Amino acid sequence: MSDGSAEAYVAGDAGPGVLLYQDAIGLRPQIERIADRIASWGHVVMAPNVFWRDGRAVDLAPTGDLNDPESRQAFFASGVMDRVHRLTPEIVRADGERWLAALHGLPGIAGRTVGATGYCFGGLAALRLAAHRPDEVAAIGLFHTGGIVTGDPGSPHLELPGIRAAVLAGHADxxxxNTSEQIAAFDTALQAAGIDYRTAVYPGAVHGYTMADTAAYQEEGAERHYRELRELFARTLTA
Known part of the structure; x- marks a missing residue:
């Protein structure tokens, strides 16, 4: 935004902190529902509008039904991926420092370390943050995250050696x-880095399976992601 401020949705009264990175669609009621669910496990959750440079969350949110193919196509044609591509690794790291500072400043936060969970490209942001601030980020979840292994010199998986966080990756099949070859290469990189990780391919799931406001939603996969994420945070985040 022009004044340099960024909005965020916060859920939870007390407990270890969790940073929630939205998907490409943006900060909207569905992301807030995910934050509320995680907060119900005993966490303080903050979901920032990572597209704050482009405008307020309400102005960037879809106005049509994303279960309708035409509405979905129109929304993504409105510049969604342009916003994603403008979030370079450098910007993600710089903003991540701001998000962590804001999260630590919330009332009720317990413990020095936090968790992060990311959806779609948000999983890449969580990964890069964990590599950038390894002493602060104790666990990360990545769900239906594409582009984790590429041939580029800045491929996200190349940052794994700098991570101390436990990693949970729930891939769509x-x-x-995010092809099977990329998933296998990511697992190999996780092993080589000596990371505590759990990874799985969710059967019958497509990209975006956790998002109940889109046609990609798969209840079985979404509920599984909640169970596995809760277990990750329960064993890695302490008050």
């Missing part, structure tokens, strides 16, 4: 942005 029908995701063109």
């Amino acid at each position: 029908n995701d063109s942005s």
